[in-house]
Amino acid sequence: MKSRVIGLLVIVLSVGVLTGCTSSTSDKKSADSSTNSSKKVTKNSSSNTSSSSSSQEPVVDAEGNEKVASPEEIRGTWYGYNYDGTQIDTISIDQYSMQTSFSGQANTTYFYRNPNDASFQVQHEDWGRALDVNEPAHGLHFFNIRGWQQTAGDGQSYAGHTEDGQAVLVSASGAGYWTDAVYFKTEALAKQYKGQKFADLVYQ
Numbered sequence: 001m002k003s004r005v006i007g008l009l010v011i012v013l014s015v016g017v018l019t020g021c022t023s024s025t026s027d028k029k030s031a032d033s034s035t036n037s038s039k040k041v042t043k044n045s046s047s048n049t050s051s052s053s054s055s056q057e058p059v060v061d062a063e064g065n066e067k068v069a070s071p072e073e074i075r076g077t078w079y080g081y082n083y084d085g086t087q088i089d090t091i092s093i094d095q096y097s098m099q100t101s102f103s104g105q106a107n108t109t110y111f112y113r114n115p116n117d118a119s120f121q122v123q124h125e126d127w128g129r130a131l132d133v134n135e136p137a138h139g140l141h142f143f144n145i146r147g148w149q150q151t152a153g154d155g156q157s158y159a160g161h162t163e164d165g166q167a168v169l170v171s172a173s174g175a176g177y178w179t180d181a182v183y184f185k186t187e188a189l190a191k192q193y194k195g196q197k198f199a200d201l202v203y204q
Helices: 004-054 187-192
Strands: 076-081 087-092 099-103 103-110 127-132 142-148 155-163 166-173 180-184
Touching: 076 127, 076 187, 087 166, 087 180, 087 187, 180 187
Parallel strands: 103 127
Antiparallel strands: 076 087, 076 180, 087 099, 099 103, 127 142, 142 155, 155 166, 166 180
16 A cells, blocks of 8 residues: 555656656747747847938938038038139038139039939029049049039049048049149148149149
């Protein structure tokens, strides 16, 4: 009788242990599944965020005309000597426009995309047909600006560069992007480098 009771106890205990193990394994699988699911959601969420941030909507004005943003490296106020070398010219470039003072004459140009449609025929004295040039010229990344209704000529191009450790704005013209002036961050630097030609720039 005693051995029978002991045998029953052993069976009950064995079943209990097996049940506990099965439950523990099931809980672990459930937890792992939950973790993996969480990881998948996080990954997808990150992917969607990255995708939405990389797609950028064009910036337009109140009439729906598309603006063109200048490269960050050419923004700011720059100083350099004019062609006859008698006075300092200034160029101030922000995201969507440029203010110049050449030979004492001030001018503002707003950067817009050429729509290639009927609206191109509308005269805008202070609009420039701006183009971020894809192919580097002489190792420089140029931003080209032409008159809104300009049909001939290559306009004026600007590129950020470095000379003697100083940030400079290279001004170039013509189909060959030939350097016609170099502008500096201060008037003092413009005076220091007045008339100097740099070996790594291409002049006509």
